[in-house]
Amino acid sequence: MKFKFNYFPFTPRREQDRFLSDARTAINNGEILIAQAPTGLGKTSASLAPAVEYALHNRKKVFFATSKNSQHKMAIKTLRLIKEKFNLDLKVISLVGKQHLCPLITKKVRNFNAFCDVRRDSCKYHNNHKNQTNRAIKEIFDTPLQAEDVKQICMEYGACAHEVLTSIVKYADVVVCDYNHIFQPSIRELVLKGMELKDIILIVDEAHNLPQRARDLLSDRINANVIKGAIEEAKVLEYDRLEGTLTNILLFLRELVTDLDEDDEKYVDKEAFIQEIERITTQKLDDFIEMLHDVGIDVLNLGREFSYIERMAEFLNRWESSNGQFCRYIRDLELCCISLDPGILTQDVFSKVYSGILMSATLTPVHMYTELLGLPERTIEKEYRSPFPRENQFIVVTPDVTTRYVKRSDEMYQKYTDKIVGVVNVTRGNSAVFFPSYEFMNRVFEGLNGQVKKRILMEQPSMTKEEKEDLLNEINGDNSVLLLGVMGGSLSEGIDLSGNLLHSVIIVGIPLIPPNLEVKSLVDYYENKFNRGWDYGYYYPAMNKILQSAGRCIRSESDKAAIILMDERITWDKYRRCLPVGFYGLRLVDPSGSIDKFFEHHFG
């Protein structure tokens, strides 16, 4: 039975209205909408409102899945507004990873599930949750809350927030959750507890992240340090035989790489590897894994937060169960088991959910995501235009430079330096430059230092959340900063640079990954499956990183910024067609002159 309600809490703008209407139609028809929708369109409200409209009156639940906890905030804020504005009895929960809800830890624990498993029986929060859930539930459902608020409430009741939340999913109308909660089968089972996918409207936010995340969920890798850690644990526990076995496994790994130079890699055959492990351990792999699990628990019972032996068990289990399309290889004593096909996890989910919306500002080309994720026939592909005034952004390509390896030279680095200095020094406000690699960034940095009239801040590899926040604080309130980062790195995605903090963003080169074994395997696999090997496995992922970085500067209708794409290849057809509609009509200029006019016009 279909009902017509309107729970959209704003007056929709033109392009947003299109999205809203498409979302309503898809949900009413039980279809999957996959939408390339630019920043500023208001995707969160335009997807949640029609989903809530339908779910509340048709006995469905909405799952709003995100790749990062930080995306929960906007969804919860929107749901609160919908609930209040339309006076709805709308029950919402925000479900994050168990680790983030556990009051027993203050810092990240590497294998949290194992940590929780060995403590659960004696955990007072666990033992309390059944008695306290009913008391906590009223507060949790009273108004949509962020996960940290729920954690606080549950702590006050002395209950485990994760257990409280997973036990009340069945009463919720909307569950804001992580991708893992819906795409990782064992976690999904725990969360849904008997509910069926056919009763779910699934919204996937920032869906460009889903193919990689699904592959990551299926993939695993260990290195020599894990095995060395496992040997040390066996020694502490005085399991001499196991210590000897693990030492022999480490020797076997070393033998595997004896014919390789540094950074070289080679494929490892799944069955041959299992046979060798069984020869070394003199038992079936399953039995060895089970034994490692048991010993891993002994290690955790010593009070350690992490067990290398348990980690080895997890890896070997993944290796053994990795059926289908995987790339298994070794490099620098790191053994990798990498999934090539995200559809293994996603196809089943999308074929079973009642309806779905996948959305992102960088789903280009939309059809690639439809294919990679194995979306069903009832999928509707849509692309929307940016709601921001075109004159607020100035997008140009600088065609006489390139980061192609064959063209890299002192002269080319100098050319880049000169062009970056030219743009940065005429930018009235902060600038950012994103490079294809740390190596390239460091090389250009040498030349920039002393020439730009701005304070230079540089991204470091693997920055923590706190370090990123510190950096953001430094940019905030300053109007003369040059931020240097790497595409696909810590700063090009996932930090909030809203408030027109950047007035120019320069993209240096194209961040193509050198075609290593993993990339080659992806290309071969996608070529066989979709006849689009190089596009899907090589070019488009690199172009997506460009779009993510370029999207850092224009976050609202009033933001004004210049985006300069510095590489001749952007003008080549195979790269140009990877850009969304907003990038069509690119101008080719040497920007230092024309960009000045843009800033003169907008910033006086």
Ligand code: SF4
């Ligand atoms: S049961 Fe809950 S509170 Fe206890 S260790 Fe596990 S996650 Fe933490």
